[in-house]
Amino acid sequence: MDSTRAHDGTHEVVIGLEIHVQLLTASKMFCGCATAFGAPPNTLVCPVCLGLPGSLPVLNRRAVELGLRTAVALGCQVHPRSRFHRKNYYYPDLAKNYQISQYQYADHPPLATGGVLEIPSDGRPRRVAIRRVHLEEDTARLLHPAGAGGAASSLVDYNRSGVPLMEIVTEPDLCSPGEAREFLNAIRRLLQFAEVSSCRMEEGTLRCDANLSLQAPGGPPGVRTEVKNMNSVRAVERALAFEAVRQREVLARGEVVVQETRHWEERRGVTFASRSKEEAEDYRYFPEPDLVPLDVDRAWVQAIRETLPELPAARRDRLIATFGLPAYDADLITATPAMARFFEETVALGPHPKAVANWLAGAVTAYLNEHGVEIDRIALTPARLSALLRLVDEGAVSGRTAKDVLVEMIARDQEPEAIVESRGLQQISDEATLRGVVDQVIADHPGPAAEIRAGKVRALPFLVGQVMRATGGRANPEAANRLLRERLS
Ligand SMILES: [Zn+2]
Known part of the structure; x- marks a missing residue:
């Protein structure tokens, strides 16, 4: 008010x-x-x-x-x-x-x-x-x-x-x-x-x-x-x-x-x-x-009327109609022409429109607000965002790690693959590796482990969190969840 x-x-x-x-x-x-x-x-x-x-x-x-x-x-x-x-x-x-x-x-x-x-x-x-x-x-x-x-x-x-x-x-x-x-x-x-x-x-x-x-x-x-x-x-x-x-x-x-x-x-x-x-x-x-x-x-x-570029309200309505975006996302994405252009160029490279909208309205907008910059003045390109979303889709990095990769990408002006590689941020989905971590977590937390064995699965998220912690956030959370259930059933 x-x-x-x-x-x-x-x-x-x-x-x-x-x-x-x-x-x-x-x-x-x-x-x-x-x-x-x-x-x-x-x-x-x-x-x-x-x-x-x-x-x-x-x-x-x-x-x-x-x-x-x-x-x-x-x-x-x-x-x-x-x-x-x-x-x-x-x-x-x-x-x-x-x-x-x-x-x-x-x-x-x-x-x-x-x-x-x-x-x-x-x-x-x-x-x-x-x-x-x-x-x-x-x-x-x-x-x-x-x-x-x-x-x-x-x-x-x-x-x-x-x-x-x-x-x-x-x-x-x-x-x-x-x-x-x-x-x-x-x-x-x-x-x-x-x-x-x-x-x-x-x-x-x-x-x-x-x-x-x-x-x-x-x-x-x-x-x-x-x-x-x-x-x-x-x-x-x-x-x-x-x-x-x-x-x-x-x-x-x-x-x-x-x-x-x-x-x-x-x-x-x-x-x-x-x-x-x-x-x-x-x-x-x-x-x-x-x-x-x-x-x-x-x-x-x-002639001026016929060649007028698409105005914000029309652009917003078109994004909603074409890509099924919620009004809230469409408003944020049409805040500036640069943001709207970035969205459409990224979507054209293949990622799901809603995923692109989530990233732009979420992590990217947060970065822009924090640093007081506009999207056309940072080292993020539609190709780089698209590549990052592909890494998440393929399970190569977790969604949480991807947010760190985004910030590094902008700060270092590098491709996401290079950052994941050089910083060792690959998501751990390999079962043999994860099983070792899971066994250690179970051994370290006998109380919660016993509860789950007794059928009280409320303690499960806690143990998944411990696996994430032990791997620096790199464990595939779904795989960790599944392995814990297997071990404790
Ligand atoms: Zn002059």
Whole structure:
């Protein structure tokens, strides 16, 4: 249960999100420079993205396609003609002193408006309305190298200047910080499956600002504050929870909430008011004179609709229908496109789909969560998982040992057979070997052995456990069980 959702008797929490994602294009929004991450500073630049006089922008068609994909996936209305605008402000991260963006004017609409995304809320689906989807360019990155007593100067890296961004703005439809978290997870999943963005918050390819207000039921909207500087889904949830409590306390003191931008400080777990460029300036939006209007005809939208990659809900339903997976497994496996792909590639190699699902939803997901990594960034491949499952099927390793082999496989980047061989982890099914162990266990535990001889089989699992222990977990448990019964009958 989400405690911050509970009303204080007078006010409900009202939250809207503004999400920026970096689009998966090879080149920038208005020039041919590469968008590659991690290049040396100021190496991926040209007169256009440096804002040099006389340079002219040319719109990246691929970026428009990815925007349209998003609009179609969210069920938005795509506008046949949209315009780009100049958003003017003066700041060192902006070479031209304006950012080319889109705004929502009645006569100059953005790429798309309307739309909806469903999220789970207290176990039930809830529809969150989308206000608009628009395209814009990213700013340069400012670096503040810290010297003694703080940064004496700032450095600017223009590699990010002009990188294609898409902004998704929700209506203030979210009722709790928990719902904001669910929305972020859902939109990330949708955009990853649609192959629109990598949506990695830790790498900045998904960024989220939020606004929050408190509203008396049936009353007018309350004063909103904007919350920025949140670098993870968890940070968004924590910052909004803090902000809801803070505003309640302000109202409880009989004061009024001030409309302002507040920055989240992760370390202290608080938001604080900050003067920012947004408050200080009026952006003076006006149509970008260097770009013609963006015309999108029906045929283009139809082509986008027909080539849209399989979205998460459809993928989940197909896994259930094709492989008979339980809904719980199907949900976990469609958490990311990489996981879904891994599942289908492994199944194609022969193992039973339910066994693959068990491993992915169980031991593999546990490993990923423990190490905070994704499945496409570890040394596990469909071929290796398939080979490991074959070893279990053939009785070469026990299910318990296989979990250790899995971890070793990832840590050492080796084939499962090599690990089983080099570590001597082969399951012992050989009866002659096991019989010796079984006899020793019986001799060491005369009490339980006598009980079984007297017909009380309750003690049997204990003795099987002793056989497993004596063999370092390598005994075939079924064979051990059978031999113990034979010896004690
Ligand atoms: Zn450029």
